[in-house]
Amino acid sequence: MAGLSTPTLHLTFEISGAEVNGPLNLTGTLLSAQTCEPEWVKDGASFTDVEVLNGTPVKYTLSQTGDSDRFSLNVRATQADTVTPIELALSLKEHLSYVLGLKDDLVLFYRRFVEEDEVLSLTFTRLRGLRLMRGTDLFQALTCSLLSQNNSVRLWNRSARLMMKYYGRVVRFSDGSQEFLFPRARALARLNPRELRSKTSMGYRANPIVNVSRMVVDGDLDLIDLAGRQYEDALDLLLELPGVGPKVADCFLLYGAGQLEAAPVDVWIHRIVSKLYFRGEKVSRLRTARFLRERFREWAGYAQLYLFDYARRGQL
DNA sequence: TCCCAGGGAGGAT
């Protein structure tokens, strides 16, 4: 913690393992393709992200030393030099705790299913410390979820970065660096979908993204209200949005709204659940999602995350 | 050239 009583523009501090509820694998978590935001920028063993905290853009770089069980998290942060300084350390610590799911009781998760579910427990050793990320920006989470449909992680991340470059606000930080924020609904709502498409190579996904942006701007879509509703209720409303089907809706609810009973079913989850829980019998995606929710309840999102990572990395 | 990627919409059966 910085030793100054006045707000600072630069900051370095640690988050010790004791402040985290169980193990943490930072690299595994940040590389697990969760859809609430573009992947953080990787540089060797450290990762950099930019977010707006209390109205102030903050850029932070994280690295983990030690192993998944005994570690410390090193944080370096800079905030924008053009806005009022905020009490950086406290708000950033709270932010990281939320975004990286550091309060989730992973040991309880493992203990609960290690004997109750032999299939899921297969993933526990190799993925130990993998945590479920949450976005702090609902519009960004919904947009990234829309980008991810029938797309590769690499491609939708590229499109997201291009969106930031062309339509996001530029922020200059006190260390002299410059970054683009994720675009606001206002900036996307006025675009011609064809322009958005040609500049970001996001294909047909430009149409629903512009349409949803316009709904947000016009007040026809209240994402905060949506995120606070009960799961089934929110799901029904989400499915009415253009370009939003069961998978995108569940991604928004899980990674954006932090509703841990949501379990997005993509091709990987569909495959591995069919294979491991239904003896390879073809099961519909809807039934797969319901199966995960009913079996894992408030841990369905985590079960999905572990099975997804396990399947995607070739252990299927 | 074909197939695939953290799918969804519209239609036919």
Place this chain on the structure above:
DNA sequence: ATCCTCCATGGG
């Protein structure tokens, strides 16, 4: 309810 096909785009 389940099964087509098409939808852009780039990588293998």
